[in-house]
Each structure stands twice: as structure tokens, then as C-alpha cells.
Amino acid sequence: MKKIITIACIAVLFGCQEKAQKITDSKDYDPYLITNNTPSKNALHEEFEFWQKEFDNDSTNLVEMSRMSGIHTAMFGITGDISELKTSEKLIKKSHDVSARNKDSYLRSLAHNYVSQHRFKEAQVLLDSAYTYPDNHRETEMMLFDVAMELGEYNRADTLLGKIKDPKDFNYLIRLAKWSDHNGNLDAAIKYMEQAKQIAEERDNRGLKLWVYSNIGDFYGHAGRLQDSYNSYLKTLAIEPDNHYVKKQLAWMVYSSEKDTKEANRILDSVMVNHKAPDYYLLKGQMAEFDGDTSEANKEYEKFIKATENPDYGGMYNAYLIDLYADREPQEALKLAAREITNRATPETYQLLAYAQLKAGDKEAALKTIAEYVEGKTSEPKALFHSALIYKANGMEDKVAPLKEELMGAFYELGPVKAKEIEKL
Structure with a gap:
């Protein structure tokens, strides 16, 4: 498991203080919470208007279709409007059907769209088809690695990682980091992410810097390096002031580490003005639960x-x-879990099935699921937490104790509500 010893956790373990040391300062990020400060959306809107006129003049032209599909995908990223992603899907399919060349490129674009929709098996079929074309194998291999990881096909992912190996390549390094994290080696994952960050900075590539600053911020958070995480998120916002993902991560930091639900909600409310996504309500619910406001x-x-x-x-x-x-x-949880396993049978989805089985009153089935599909196969804190609950329900205290000890270091990642439950294990 990732060793995640946060300040908050240390405070709990030694009884030093009830709250963690404050990392964030609203003065740092308040300029980015101004809801009409949306440079990314504004620039994209101008591009959309231009290409929409071109597309209206000729809706069969590949250039227009390709640009419009890319714009709709970007609009989904900026606004959270799922209809944008579906519109992009239709345009990519039409482009693929019309084109006489570069079929593999359209297949990869459609696969990328499907990955965003969590349609991983369909994405894999498209990428396998793209791989039959003679060109751009490396691009396809990178995407096949990503999909293999999502589907839990770790042997194939390992093989693909070997095919794209290049220690000086940004795209290889970020995938090596993901592989290391999957294998529970968070220190190595951060090392490779920092190497990727150095490449992005040396090239002064805006897109690469945006990606790596936000993602390495997550890795630092998992490692308990909250100051580094915070600084990295601020670097992201300095480049892209309306980056909704990073603002949500800041809200999580304020909530999970500093237990300030009022401030976390303020940050989240500013994000929700311009970006619509269901999971914001989920986080708000967790914070209300932590505050004791069940209603x-x-x-x-x-x-x-x-x-x-x-x-x-x-x-x-x-x-x-x-x-x-x-x-x-x-x-209902059991039905959904069965559906999710059909979509991607990973240790993470199986642990959700086991948790649903436990809550449905079948602790023996839950234990069997954990033993066969989860134990020793993932280091994700949520999977270990649910495993501990299932072991406890089955009277296996010898298995609960070591998991509890490790989970004490995952308070930041799991959040204050789960932290309380871990203490009761």
C-alpha cells in the first residue's frame, strides 16, 4: 500500500492537535475563484463560432468535422456538459466513415472519447483495429496501455509499457509513473512524474505543464506532501485560471486536511457556476455528513x-x-457492481462488489470475493478499507489490525468521514 502519512494523521496518532497544520491560504487562490474569469471557455467559444460557420457551409468536409469534434470534446472538459462529448462522438464516427485515409487516427480519437465515457472495452476494440494499420503504432500502444490498466489487464499493460520504453519521453514517463503507483511504489511514481515535469518545463509546453502540475499535485497529496501538492495546484491555476479540476482538489484539501467545510464549499460553489458534474454534489454530501447535518x-x-x-x-x-x-x-448496489465488473473486472470493481455483498448481509460471499479478486492485487486505500470491514465482519481480527495500521496513513485520501470509521475498526 502507498505509505501516506499526513500531518492530519500524525496529529491523530499522537494526540497533538485536533486539526492539521494549515497549508492553504485563500489569498493565494481567491483571484481564480472569480466566476467570470473564464479565459479557456472564452477562447474556445470564439474558435467554436468560427468553425461552426465553416461546418454549416459544408458539413461533410473532414477538416471542419475534425475541428468541431475536437472543440466539442474540449467544451466537455471545460463545462462538464456530457452532451458535448456525445456530439463529438457522432462527429468522429462520421469523419471515420467519410475519410479515405488516416483511419487509425479517427479510431484513436473515438477510443479517446469512449475512455472519457468509461466505455473501455469498446475503446480497446477500436485501438486493436487501429493497430492493424501500418502507421503510428506508438500512439496506439500508449492508448492501449491506458485502456489495459483500466480493464485490469496488467500483463498486457506491462508488455505494452515495454514496447514504448523511452526514459527521455514525457508520455512514457507518465505511464511508468502510473504503473509504479499501481504496484504500490508511490516514491517511484513521484520520481517519474518529476522527471516528466522537468521535460515539460524545459520545453515550456503549456499543455504538458498543465497536465503534469495537476497530476503530480495528486501524487504529492497521496504521499502526504500537502505543501508540495498545494504549490503544484497553484502553478496549474497560474497557467489556467479556470481549471475546475484543480479547484475541486483545493476544496478537498481544505476539507480533508483542514476540516474547513465552509471554505471548501465556497470554493466548490465557485466551480459549479461554470462546470456541471454530478460528483460535486457527492462531495458536498460528504462534507455535510462530516458536519453532522444528515438532512x-x-x-x-x-x-x-x-x-x-x-x-x-x-x-x-x-x-x-x-x-x-x-x-x-x-x-441496487449489487446490480450496479455486477454491471461494472462486466465493463471492467479489476480489483477495484471487485472490492465494490464485496462491499455491496457485505451491506446486503452476505458477509461470507463478500469474504470470498475479497480473497479471490482483491487481496494482494491492489494497494488502493478504499479497497483496503472495505477489505478490513469484511474481515472484521467475519471475525478475522488478525487481518484487520495490520490494515488498520496502514489505513491510519490514508486519512487525507479517504477523507474525514472514512477516517472516523477507520478509527473504529
Whole structure:
């Protein structure tokens, strides 16, 4: 498991203080919370208007279709509007059908779209097809690695990583970091991410810097290096002031590390003005639950459930829904878990099934699922937490104790609500 010893955890272990040392300062990020400060959206809107006119003049031209599909994908990233992603999907399919050349490029674009929709098996079929073409094998191999990791096909992922090996290549390094993290070696993962960061900075490449600053911020957070994480998030916002992902991560830091739900909600509220995504309601529900406001928590959870009922989301939020339904409607959680395993049979999805089985009253089935598909196969804190609950329910205290000790170091990643439950193990 990743060794995540945070300041908050140390405070709990030694009884030094109730709250962690404050890392964040609203003066640092307040300029980025101004809701009409949306340079990315504004620039994209101008580009959209230009290409929309071109597209209206000739909706069969490949250049226009390709540009419009890319713009709709970017609009999804900026606004969270799932219909943008679906529109992009239609345009890519049409481009693929019309084109006489570069079929592999359109297949990769469509696969990327499907990955965003969590349609991983379909994405893999497209990429395998793209791989039959003679050109751009490396690009396809990188995407095949990403999909193999999502599907839990770790042997194939390992083989693909070997094919793209190049210690001086940004794209290889970030995938090597992901592989190292999967194998529980967080220190190595951070090392490779820092090497990728150096490449991005030496090239002064805006896109690469945006990606690596935000993602390495997450890795630092998992390692308990909250100051480094915070600084990295601020670097991201300095480049892209309307980066909704990083603002949400700041809200999480303020909530999970500093236990300031009022400030965390303020940050989140500013994000939700321009970006619509169901999981914001889930975080708001968790914070209300931590504050002891059960009524407000339930309202936010219901908003989350209602938002995910949009059929365009497909299975994008299944993992969140399984976790939520397990306590409320365990039979529904079981159905969703079975569906998610069909989509991608990974240790992480199996641990959700086991948790649903436990909550449905079948602790023996839950234990069997953990033993066969989870134990020793993942180092993710949530999987270890659910495993500990299942061991405890089955009277296996000898297995609970070491997991509890490790989970004490994952308080920041799991959040204050789960932290309380871990202490009770």
C-alpha cells in the first residue's frame, strides 16, 4: 500500500492537535475563484463560432468535422456538459466513415472519447483495429496501455509499457509513473512524474505543464506532501485560471486536511457556476455528513443520484453510485457492481462488489470475493478499507489490525468521514 502519512494523521496518532497544520491560504487562490474569469471557455467559444460557420457551409468536409469534434470534446472538459462529448462522438464516427485515409487516427480519437465515457472495452476494440494499420503504432500502444490498466489487464499493460520504453519521453514517463503507483511504489511514481515535469518545463509546453502540475499535485497529496501538492495546484491555476479540476482538489484539501467545510464549499460553489458534474454534489454530501447535518447530506446525495440518471452518462458514475447505494439500497448496489465488473473486472470493481455483498448481509460471499479478486492485487486505500470491514465482519481480527495500521496513513485520501470509521475498526 502507498505509505501516506499526513500531518492530519500524525496529529491523530499522537494526540497533538485536533486539526492539521494549515497549508492553504485563500489569498493565494481567491483571484481564480472569480466566476467570470473564464479565459479557456472564452477562447474556445470564439474558435467554436468560427468553425461552426465553416461546418454549416459544408458539413461533410473532414477538416471542419475534425475541428468541431475536437472543440466539442474540449467544451466537455471545460463545462462538464456530457452532451458535448456525445456530439463529438457522432462527429468522429462520421469523419471515420467519410475519410479515405488516416483511419487509425479517427479510431484513436473515438477510443479517446469512449475512455472519457468509461466505455473501455469498446475503446480497446477500436485501438486493436487501429493497430492493424501500418502507421503510428506508438500512439496506439500508449492508448492501449491506458485502456489495459483500466480493464485490469496488467500483463498486457506491462508488455505494452515495454514496447514504448523511452526514459527521455514525457508520455512514457507518465505511464511508468502510473504503473509504479499501481504496484504500490508511490516514491517511484513521484520520481517519474518529476522527471516528466522537468521535460515539460524545459520545453515550456503549456499543455504538458498543465497536465503534469495537476497530476503530480495528486501524487504529492497521496504521499502526504500537502505543501508540495498545494504549490503544484497553484502553478496549474497560474497557467489556467479556470481549471475546475484543480479547484475541486483545493476544496478537498481544505476539507480533508483542514476540516474547513465552509471554505471548501465556497470554493466548490465557485466551480459549479461554470462546470456541471454530478460528483460535486457527492462531495458536498460528504462534507455535510462530516458536519453532522444528515438532512443536508441526504439532499446532496439525492441531487447526485438524480444528476447521474441522465442516460448520456452511461456507467461513468457507477463506482460512486455503488459506494453510495451500498448503505442505502444494497440490492441496487449489487446490480450496479455486477454491471461494472462486466465493463471492467479489476480489483477495484471487485472490492465494490464485496462491499455491496457485505451491506446486503452476505458477509461470507463478500469474504470470498475479497480473497479471490482483491487481496494482494491492489494497494488502493478504499479497497483496503472495505477489505478490513469484511474481515472484521467475519471475525478475522488478525487481518484487520495490520490494515488498520496502514489505513491510519490514508486519512487525507479517504477523507474525514472514512477516517472516523477507520478509527473504529
